[in-house]
Amino acid sequence: MTSPLLCVVGARPNFMKMAAILPALQQPPTPLPVRLVHTGQHYDAAMKEAFFQQLGIPEPDDDLGVGSGSHAVQTATIMQRFEPIIDRWQPRAVLVVGDVNSTLACALVASKKGVPVIHVEAGLRSFDRSMPEEINRILTDQIADWLFTTERTAHEHLQREGIPPERIHFVGNVMIDTLRRMLPQVPQAAAVIRKWPGGDRIPISPSPGRKGAYGVVTLHRPSNVDHPENLEQLLICLREVSQQLPLIFPLHPRTAQQMQTAGLLKQQHHQHILTTPPLGYMDMLSLLSQAHLVLTDSGGIQEETTALGVPCLTLRDNTERPVTVTQGTNTLVGTQPAHILAAVAKIMSEGGKRGRLPELWDGQAAGRIATILKKHFGP
Numbered sequence: 595m596t597s598p599l600l601c602v603v604g605a606r607p608n609f610m611k612m613a614a615i616l617p618a619l620q621q622p623p624t625p626l627p628v629r630l631v632h633t634g635q636h637y638d639a640a641m642k643e644a645f646f647q648q649l650g651i652p653e654p655d656d657d658l659g660v661g662s663g664s665h666a667v668q669t670a671t672i673m674q675r676f677e678p679i680i681d682r683w684q685p686r687a688v689l690v691v692g693d694v695n696s697t698l699a700c701a702l703v704a705s706k707k708g709v710p711v712i713h714v715e716a717g718l719r720s721f722d723r724s725m726p727e728e729i730n731r732i733l734t735d736q737i738a739d740w741l742f743t744t745e746r747t748a749h750e751h752l753q754r755e756g757i758p759p760e761r762i763h764f765v766g767n768v769m770i771d772t773l774r775r776m777l778p779q780v781p782q783a784a785a786v787i788r789k790w791p792g793g794d795r796i797p798i799s800p801s802p803g804r805k806g807a808y809g810v811v812t813l814h815r816p817s818n819v820d821h822p823e824n825l826e827q828l829l830i831c832l833r834e835v836s837q838q839l840p841l842i843f844p845l846h847p848r849t850a851q852q853m854q855t856a857g858l859l860k861q862q863h864h865q866h867i868l869t870t871p872p873l874g875y876m877d878m879l880s881l882l883s884q885a886h887l888v889l890t891d892s893g894g895i896q897e898e899t900t901a902l903g904v905p906c907l908t909l910r911d912n913t914e915r916p917v918t919v920t921q922g923t924n925t926l927v928g929t930q931p932a933h934i935l936a937a938v939a940k941i942m943s944e945g946g947k948r949g950r951l952p953e954l955w956d957g958q959a960a961g962r963i964a965t966i967l968k969k970h971f972g973p
């Protein structure tokens with residue numbers, strides 16, 4: 595068969611991006627032959643299957659089944675298992691998205707084998723090298739041949755790092771392509787909340803002039819959840835927030851594990867906080883779109899809330915996605931409880947930032963990528 599373009603996913607935030615890219619590449623009249631590889635970095639049904647099914651992503655042609663491990667073990671295992679895949683398919687290029695360990699591992703293997711690397715969501719920088727994702731971003735961009743960006747600041751970073759400008763293409767945000775496609779089909783937030791045991795104790799009827807009378811919380815960054823003192827301080831703060839606004843808190847496996855180990859899981863059974871397992875894409879999008887505010891340390895959720903016009907408080911000191919702050923609804927509040935509580939109080943009394951949609955977050959980003967790639971890699 596003709597050599598395909600090999601597309602790689604590994605972890606949850608990759609799936610919604612690839613869900614937009616695959617159909618665009620395969621769009622007639624000039625479809626590119628593609629093959630999908632899942633590294634298996636995220637493997638739980640809640641972290642994988644729900645996304646594949648709901649987003650209509652085809653079963654991967656190869657699942658490397660790497661699972662969890664230290665960064666070195668996970669990255670090395672992906673590399674070892676990805677090399678024979680390249681040998682088998684002899685791809686015309688390898689396309690990676692985002693900044694997870696799978697992104698860097700597969701880019702590195704491809705680049706060493708002389709296969710062109712395409713990086714979607716290039717050039718984002720937090721300038722915080724203690725984040726594993728920052729290392730993944732910098733290194734992937736250095737070895738990528740095609741760099742597709744979501745915001746203009748990315749170009750300054752890439753050019754400063756010596757990437758030739760002709761490799762860089764500003765195309766917009768593929769994750770927002772998927773959000774716009776799926777949004778009309780999301781269920782009512784009340785129905786999602788009521789699905790979970792304890793959901794009926796959350797008073798969620800929307801108050802006049804507001805969206806939902808609840809907030810959504812997500813936490814999974816190692817800096818926030820891997821140190822029991824930091825995590826406990828944040829949980830105490832969330833309990834205080836929940837006195838004013840009930841909170842829905844889907845627990846990432848990393849966070850659930852840390853809470854369990856630190857004995858914090860029980861304490862979290864609190865009247866106005868509903869913890870749930872990781873949610874599927876549609877349920878999460880439903881909750882986010884109808885929330886009064888969102889508290890998060892996720893990168894993707896900063897972008898999704900900006901696209902939805904929902905106020906977002908990011909519990910970090912930096913963001914690699916500054917357009918969500920300068921143009922969107924995002925505010926960086928750090929992790930000091932006093933700052934978080936003040937920011938929540940402000941939103942409760944004045945409403946949050948309204949923001950506007952960043953340039954090219956228009957649902958057409960994957961189409962732009964496909965047009966450029968088909969010109970080069972097409973028949």
Ligand code: UD1
Pocket residue numbers: 605606607635636637638639641642662663693694695696726727814846847848851893
């Ligand atoms: C990874 C990404 C992070 C991304 C996040 C989204 C890296 C370095 N980090 O972090 O950028 O924001 O995904 O979710 O790539 N686990 C399960 N089931 C799963 C997957 C993980 O139980 O399906 C548990 C394992 O115990 C594992 C832990 O969660 O050790 C962390 O998983 P890992 O893939 O190492 O990193 P994430 O924290 O998920």
